[in-house]
Every structure is written in C-alpha cells, then in structure tokens.
Amino acid sequence: MWSQSVGASQDSGSATRDTRDDSDTTVTCDLDAMSMREVRDRVRAMLASGTGVPVDDAVQVVDELVSNSHRHGAAPRTCRLSLLERGRLRVEVDDGSLGLPKIRKPDNSGGRGLLLVDRIATAWGATRREHEKTVWAEVDLGRPGGRGRASHLAQSS
Numbered sequence: 001m002w003s004q005s006v007g008a009s010q011d012s013g014s015a016t017r018d019t020r021d022d023s024d025t026t027v028t029c030d031l032d033a034m035s036m037r038e039v040r041d042r043v044r045a046m047l048a049s050g051t052g053v054p055v056d057d058a059v060q061v062v063d064e065l066v067s068n069s070h071r072h073g074a075a076p077r078t079c080r081l082s083l084l085e086r087g088r089l090r091v092e093v094d095d096g097s098l099g100l101p102k103i104r105k106p107d108n109s110g111g112r113g114l115l116l117v118d119r120i121a122t123a124w125g126a127t128r129r130e131h132e133k134t135v136w137a138e139v140d141l142g143r144p145g146g147r148g149r150a151s152h153l154a155q156s157s
Contacts, residue, residue: 031066031077031093039066039079046081047089047141057120058089058139064113065093065135071110073097073133083141088122092136100126101135 027042043062047055062081069077073095082090103118104111117124117137124137 026080026082029079029081031069031079031095032075036063036066039063043081043089046083061117061120061137061139062091064117065091065137068101068113068135069093069095072099072101084138087141089139089141090136091138092134094132094134096132098128098131098133100128100133 025046027046029039029042031039040059040063043059044055047058062079066077066079069079074097076094076096078094080090080092080094082092084090101114103114106112106115120139121137122140124135126133126135
C-alpha cells in the first residue's frame with residue numbers, strides 16, 4: 001500500500017509515500033484513497049522507533065485534522081506527516097476548500113476537535129492559497145508535555 005524511497009520524493013502511484021533524507025522523514029497520504037485507520041497506522045508506524053512521543057496524542061491530532069478535512073473540506077485531500085530534525089512531528093492536511101478552521105463552542109454537532117488540537121499540539125494554524133488550504137499542527141517529540149499545552153501530558157514530580 002505504501003512505498004519507501006531514499007532521497008527525493010517519488011510518486012509510485014500508491015496512496016502513501018515515505019521520503020527519507022538526513023534532516024527529516026515525510027509520509028504523504030492520499031486522504032481520498034485511504035481510510036482513517038490506514039492514516040492512524042502510518043502515524044503509529046512513524047513513531048514506533050522510540051521517539052518518546054505520546055503516540056495516542058499524536059494520533060489524535062492527526063485524526064482530528066484529517067476528520068475535519070473530510071467533514072468541512074473538499075477534494076482533493078492530502079496529508080503529510082513529517083518527523084522534523086528539531087524533534088517534532090508536523091502534520092499538514094491540504095484540501096480543496098478555502099474555509100479556514102475556527103475554534104467554536106462545543107455542542108451536540110461537534111466543536112471539540114480543534115480544542116483538542118489546541119491543547120495537545122505545540123503549535124497549529126492554517127494557510128489559504130488560491131485554490132486550497134493547509135491546516136497544520138506540530139507535536140513536540142522530545143519532551144512530552146514539556147512544551148505543549150496539554151496539561152494531562154505534564155510529567156509529575
């Protein structure tokens with residue numbers, strides 16, 4: 001289902017790609033061709049190497065951004081998962097909608113996803129371009145709870 005290549009990114013026609021170089025690792029997922037479960041599995045596979053990140057929280061951030069692209073966005077949808085040199089997981093979700101995400105008061109129809117992202121991620125935001133937007137978030141891998149805002153991740157003394 002996915003391929004790995006060393007160096008420059010190569011499109012093998014699969015739903016995901018894994019590109020590795022000296023500074024980072026990036027997996028690109030075609031969200032219109034993959035299930036949510038497959039995307040979550042990719043996150044877990046990336047973080048299985050002992051990075052120290054609370055994997056469930058990283059999966060939660062990815063899950064919320066991808067779910068929002070399906071609920072509020074438009075095709076085409078793509079997700080990039082990057083392990084950055086500075087010890088962070090960066091998630092970027094592109095979709096064909098220009099509407100930017102907003103935190104709202106939770107109700108019976110939703111509104112909790114971006115609140116979770118805001119509490120777990122070290123940073124997050126969105127960028128609008130001519131025909132699409134990217135919603136991104138970063139999770140600090142080096143110090144679980146040390147730099148992020150998720151109080152439940154704080155290490156007890």
